[in-house]
Amino acid sequence: MSEEKKIPYKIYLDETEIPKAWYNVRADMKNKPAPLLNPATMKPMTAEELSEVFCKELVEQELDNENAYIEIPQEIRDFYKMYRPAPLVRAYCLEEKLQTPAKIYYKFEGNNTSGSHKLNSAIAQAYYAKNQGLKGVTTETGAGQWGTALSMACSYLDLDCKVYMVKVSYEQKPFRREVMRVYGASVTPSPSMETEIGKKINAEHPGTTGSLGCAISEAVEVAVKNPGYRYVLGSVLNQVLLHQSVIGLETKAALDKYNVTPDIIIGCAGGGSNLGGLISPFMGEKLRGEKDYRFIAVEPASCPSFTRGKFAYDFADTGMVCPLAKMYTLGSDFIPSANHAGGLRYHGMSPVLSQLYDDGLIEAVTAKQTDVFEAAETFARVEGILPAPESSHAIKVAIDEALKCKETGEEKTIVFGLSGTGYFDMVAYEKFHDGQMDDYIPTDEELAKYAAKLPKID
Amino acid sequence: MSEEKKIPYKIYLDETEIPKAWYNVRADMKNKPAPLLNPATMKPMTAEELSEVFCKELVEQELDNENAYIEIPQEIRDFYKMYRPAPLVRAYCLEEKLQTPAKIYYKFEGNNTSGSHKLNSAIAQAYYAKNQGLKGVTTETGAGQWGTALSMACSYLDLDCKVYMVKVSYEQKPFRREVMRVYGASVTPSPSMETEIGKKINAEHPGTTGSLGCAISEAVEVAVKNPGYRYVLGSVLNQVLLHQSVIGLETKAALDKYNVTPDIIIGCAGGGSNLGGLISPFMGEKLRGEKDYRFIAVEPASCPSFTRGKFAYDFADTGMVCPLAKMYTLGSDFIPSANHAGGLRYHGMSPVLSQLYDDGLIEAVTAKQTDVFEAAETFARVEGILPAPESSHAIKVAIDEALKCKETGEEKTIVFGLSGTGYFDMVAYEKFHDGQMDDYIPTDEELAKYAAKLPKID
Numbered sequence: 001m002s003e004e005k006k007i008p009y010k011i012y013l014d015e016t017e018i019p020k021a022w023y024n025v026r027a028d029m030k031n032k033p034a035p036l037l038n039p040a041t042m043k044p045m046t047a048e049e050l051s052e053v054f055c056k057e058l059v060e061q062e063l064d065n066e067n068a069y070i071e072i073p074q075e076i077r078d079f080y081k082m083y084r085p086a087p088l089v090r091a092y093c094l095e096e097k098l099q100t101p102a103k104i105y106y107k108f109e110g111n112n113t114s115g116s117h118k119l120n121s122a123i124a125q126a127y128y129a130k131n132q133g134l135k136g137v138t139t140e141t142g143a144g145q146w147g148t149a150l151s152m153a154c155s156y157l158d159l160d161c162k163v164y165m166v167k168v169s170y171e172q173k174p175f176r177r178e179v180m181r182v183y184g185a186s187v188t189p190s191p192s193m194e195t196e197i198g199k200k201i202n203a204e205h206p207g208t209t210g211s212l213g214c215a216i217s218e219a220v221e222v223a224v225k226n227p228g229y230r231y232v233l234g235s236v237l238n239q240v241l242l243h244q245s246v247i248g249l250e251t252k253a254a255l256d257k258y259n260v261t262p263d264i265i266i267g268c269a270g271g272g273s274n275l276g277g278l279i280s281p282f283m284g285e286k287l288r289g290e291k292d293y294r295f296i297a298v299e300p301a302s303c304p305s306f307t308r309g310k311f312a313y314d315f316a317d318t319g320m321v322c323p324l325a326k327m328y329t330l331g332s333d334f335i336p337s338a339n340h341a342g343g344l345r346y347h348g349m350s351p352v353l354s355q356l357y358d359d360g361l362i363e364a365v366t367a368k369q370t371d372v373f374e375a376a377e378t379f380a381r382v383e384g385i386l387p388a389p390e391s392s393h394a395i396k397v398a399i400d401e402a403l404k405c406k407e408t409g410e411e412k413t414i415v416f417g418l419s420g421t422g423y424f425d426m427v428a429y430e431k432f433h434d435g436q437m438d439d440y441i442p443t444d445e446e447l448a449k450y451a452a453k454l455p456k457i458d
Numbered sequence: 459m460s461e462e463k464k465i466p467y468k469i470y471l472d473e474t475e476i477p478k479a480w481y482n483v484r485a486d487m488k489n490k491p492a493p494l495l496n497p498a499t500m501k502p503m504t505a506e507e508l509s510e511v512f513c514k515e516l517v518e519q520e521l522d523n524e525n526a527y528i529e530i531p532q533e534i535r536d537f538y539k540m541y542r543p544a545p546l547v548r549a550y551c552l553e554e555k556l557q558t559p560a561k562i563y564y565k566f567e568g569n570n571t572s573g574s575h576k577l578n579s580a581i582a583q584a585y586y587a588k589n590q591g592l593k594g595v596t597t598e599t600g601a602g603q604w605g606t607a608l609s610m611a612c613s614y615l616d617l618d619c620k621v622y623m624v625k626v627s628y629e630q631k632p633f634r635r636e637v638m639r640v641y642g643a644s645v646t647p648s649p650s651m652e653t654e655i656g657k658k659i660n661a662e663h664p665g666t667t668g669s670l671g672c673a674i675s676e677a678v679e680v681a682v683k684n685p686g687y688r689y690v691l692g693s694v695l696n697q698v699l700l701h702q703s704v705i706g707l708e709t710k711a712a713l714d715k716y717n718v719t720p721d722i723i724i725g726c727a728g729g730g731s732n733l734g735g736l737i738s739p740f741m742g743e744k745l746r747g748e749k750d751y752r753f754i755a756v757e758p759a760s761c762p763s764f765t766r767g768k769f770a771y772d773f774a775d776t777g778m779v780c781p782l783a784k785m786y787t788l789g790s791d792f793i794p795s796a797n798h799a800g801g802l803r804y805h806g807m808s809p810v811l812s813q814l815y816d817d818g819l820i821e822a823v824t825a826k827q828t829d830v831f832e833a834a835e836t837f838a839r840v841e842g843i844l845p846a847p848e849s850s851h852a853i854k855v856a857i858d859e860a861l862k863c864k865e866t867g868e869e870k871t872i873v874f875g876l877s878g879t880g881y882f883d884m885v886a887y888e889k890f891h892d893g894q895m896d897d898y899i900p901t902d903e904e905l906a907k908y909a910a911k912l913p914k915i916d
Binding site: 008009010012014015081082083093111112113115152155156174175178179181182183184377380381382383384385386421423424426427429430433 | 466467468472474540551613614632633639642842884891
């Protein structure tokens, strides 16, 4: 115990300890993630085809299944210094509250204005765009975390940033929109009348409040039609998981300082960028047979792509303009209950994580929304930080595992990713307090209906 | 230059370096701040009288003009570990943007869920209440930062927390209210029908949207009438400045590590808790003749208590139930333009800072609202952090001073307090972007009208 007490509440690394290279878990995977397919030909996307939509350097990273380490350019490391290294926190207060013998740690990625880990990849993608001599980038955003992060990165690099924001969020979340304006981004409610696809959707569905799928299609159209622009995406892609590996690398470095080896590593999973980033270096050790860990992905019961989806090729967007990816998916038309508060609403899942899950290297569980908010509130009251609804899925399962340890008396070490803060999610907390939050879970019939529409490939 | 580059972007202290004692600047002041007066007798408040409203230990701290250091109890230090030491940031990116030879540092107090430095005193006040065996505390809140901080502290210590929130804020800032609910506080719109003073005001002014003065009176009434409750306050008082000295002590310790001596120290000033906390240990050196510094208080042009107020005894609240304090004041009826975005709307100023200002030891300047938001946006775009409107007053003047250095070529070291984040102030940013922010400055006639109503004492 005296040994243990030497571990501080927050383990901060020195800024010279910010990783110098990202770790590419694909290099250590025996079964590589399946390639992206061209929606027109259904053949693997070539680097040239991908370069029409994405920046060149990012295309290389997207396709690189071999190199384990990819150097982080100094300019990106300098930007990281603004908010990294992120603290690894020993949850002493939560442990005491739960009266558990488990040792709980969380990697906190919310200490920046975007409020989440999204900034780690936003600055990388913006940097390569700038480096290629581009004028700007386009993207879509739903809840607004990714759009905010990208706006910050583009503002820093003096790069134009066009964000297509799902119309219902644009209207209901004016604060996120306003943060993006502080950082000089143009924010357009989607579907707009600025794009062909937007006009078409507005004509077909007058008064529509939009969807993420439509916003993606608009952002891609604008990127392809405007010279000097490319499209960027905040999750799912291999390149995003690569950039997010800084989360896991810092976590591992901090634990190593105190000779701590985790037993269980837990993260929430929507598109997979946070979970993938956190577990990557640990998964590398497991893949190389050096160590063993339990990895748990937590997804909302309302959008259970790992636990109830199919492992199949599917479209990334509703408009079917993006490449197809082989992933655990509920079908590209699937949209979770509108009453679902947080993010984690994406129908698919990172191809890397999908392959690892299919290979039995990751476990997955679901959590119901009200249980997640209860865990969030318990956490906030003892640890201080008001967590994002997304991150609170990981909190919920970390608490569950710690309570199991209480029953068995095991002193397991649990690490979870606290990917962001909930300051812009107070409407959801209000619903929770007022008992107006539902726990809708899709029926098997519903899921079967969407699964039946999956494209037939092979 | 090579020497200088060794200074990291963020200077983090180790958590063992969190100050073990608060520094009480009054001990080194030749002219002590004037005592509080009992509104009924106009005589100095005794410890016994103060103890009816405040906790015993806090009364001692309020009256202690002699002891330079007051030990911070271990429990408070443990709580501080949740979010302290706060980083001292070298603003390399801002310096480059301004092309100034000045070296700029800021102490960032926004990395906690309350979003500001208020938590430093909230936990101290809650701790002493708990220690005295009280059931709970009452307070008022306007914009909601103090109420949030107190809610967090009370939740941690399992102490009841009753917040009276100015009705117009309660209705227009539901998110702040909701954060307080996460932390289990009861939040009542003021004026309420729960107190005598609330009923009276509602009867006299049907449909009133409330004021800070009224909310203070309600909170004090509830504290006095309910056994086991005391009233707590987030600024102005001597005890609050004492607790906030952790800001300055950490700042000084971080600068000392790199042998940096500031030339100018800048803070925004409303009630004075942030500025007072930041400058305290440096002011101590100046008072003892060991070193010299320029201290600059920045107040909004709309509420210029230092620069255009009187140094006189005045009421702390509109209801005139609280003790009178000798301070720079615009008169207890003065309320700045409703269009003014941030906090810093208090009519008076900390008695400690008022005395120091009257003794010529602090300078004061005003800043216009739109200039402040322009500075905020410049800062956000290069330094990443979205600042609170209050803190942005300090940014504005730090930039002004850095630009003066650019003209003269002087390599001055400027330190300013970044007391909080602006995540709950996006309505103000929106007004700024939409050109709907005004720069109202009270006329001399207006100020004379309020000054004429100051109580005649002596």
